Amino acid sequence: MVPTALEQSVVDSIQRGGVVMLIGAPDTGKSTLARMILEAAATAGQTVAYVDGDLGQTTVGPPTCVGLKWIRSRNDLATLATADALRFVGSITPDRFRLQQVIGVASLVDQARADADLIVIDTTGAISGVVGQTLKYHKTELCRPDSILALQRGSELEPIIGMLERFFTVSVTTLPVHPDVLPVSPEERTAQRALRFAAAMGDRRQKWRVRPTVFAPSLPTGLDLSRLHNMLVGVHDGDGRCLGLGVLEYDDGALRVVTSVGEGMKGLRLGSVVLDCETWRTTTVNLQEIMFGLE
Numbered sequence: 704m705v706p707t708a709l710e711q712s713v714v715d716s717i718q719r720g721g722v723v724m725l726i727g728a729p730d731t732g733k734s735t736l737a738r739m740i741l742e743a744a745a746t747a748g749q750t751v752a753y754v755d756g757d758l759g760q761t762t763v764g765p766p767t768c769v770g771l772k773w774i775r776s777r778n779d780l781a782t783l784a785t786a787d788a789l790r791f792v793g794s795i796t797p798d799r800f801r802l803q804q805v806i807g808v809a810s811l812v813d814q815a816r817a818d819a820d821l822i823v824i825d826t827t828g829a830i831s832g833v834v835g836q837t838l839k840y841h842k843t844e845l846c847r848p849d850s851i852l853a854l855q856r857g858s859e860l861e862p863i864i865g866m867l868e869r870f871f872t873v874s875v876t877t878l879p880v881h882p883d884v885l886p887v888s889p890e891e892r893t894a895q896r897a898l899r900f901a902a903a904m905g906d907r908r909q910k911w912r913v914r915p916t917v918f919a920p921s922l923p924t925g926l927d928l929s930r931l932h933n934m935l936v937g938v939h940d941g942d943g944r945c946l947g948l949g950v951l952e953y954d955d956g957a958l959r960v961v962t963s964v965g966e967g968m969k970g971l972r973l974g975s976v977v978l979d980c981e982t983w984r985t986t987t988v989n990l991q992e993i994m995f996g997l998e
Contacts, residue, residue: 708878712736712852715876717744721849722812722822726839726863729828731854732884734762737825738780744821745777752815752822753783756808756842759795759896760887762825765903765948766795766896766985767935767974769807771815784902788814789945791937793974795896795985797827798834800975805838809845824848830863839863843871850874897983903948904980905963910952912959917970923994929953930993935976935985938962941969950978 716723717740725733737753744751751774755763764770764786771788774780790807797804808824815822824846829835843851851873853860864875887895915922918936922928932953938946938960949962949971960971961980977986 712876712878713739713743716740716823716850716852717747717749717821719850720749720821722816722824722846724824724826724842724846724848724851725854726826726830726851726860727828727854727880728830728856728859729760730884730886731828731856731880733757733825733828733854734760735881735884736852736854736878737762737823738783740821740823741774741783742777742780745774745780749820750775750818752812752819754808754811754815754822754824756804756824756826758792758797758804758827760892761899764789766899767791767793767948767976768937768945769804769811771811773815773819784899789937789947791939791945791948791972791974793935793937793972793990794976794987796987797829797838801834801838801841805841805845808842812846830860836863836866840866840870843867843873848873850876853877854880856880893984896985900948900978900983900985904950904961904983908961908963909965910959910961911965911968912957913951913971915958919970919972920990920994926994928958931958931973933977933979934988934993935974935978936960937972937974938964938968939970939972940967945972950980 727733753772755770763772769790770786773787792800792803792807794800931951934951936949938949947964949960952959952961975990977988
């Protein structure tokens, strides 16, 4: 039986090894293809690092983060949602946080290089305009993939593919979207994201009182701390690692962080998301406006 283009891309990725990056618009099957590659590589006895850079619809780790998952056997696929390493970006879309998103992906790829036979990078669905092209350009520049698998329904990726082929020597393979891949409605995406936030925050949350000096970026002098109520934060240790998520709570003149990963906490990174801890729904805010009253 002649393999399909998708099946052949899986075989080629495993045989080639190195770093393979997946690009495509939302609902083109990037995560499904990634899992196919992971399963096949694990079956072949390879050690695979899966770097999930899709901030809004994460497979590894919570939304707003880039996650790394080590796949050393097929058993690890059962816990794909549990990240082995995280980088906090602070947004469910990369438009205002392009630097953090690119650096987060690149740093996890660098971390994985020494021990992985194969690194699979799943990217966001941002493919159009300045944001989409800038993200893909700099991820290619910093992650140095050996191959790129581009999933498209028509010709929507041609500007990005042309750009990458002009500026880099990377091999780009264009693949059709599988007919079984169906669009996910905005409501479904929101509901899925809420479930991931609930799982990330956990059932054993504690409240830790925090000083204004523990934040990055630093809080401006005189900031009304009540403006930070319900802001989502990345909880970090003292070695540059993100331990997980927390939500700020302002009450009776005190600022606290609600989190299940408080042990080892050294600092908090602010993003651009307000999280309702009852519904787990998000509101995107302008961090500059919160901090400085600027648009």
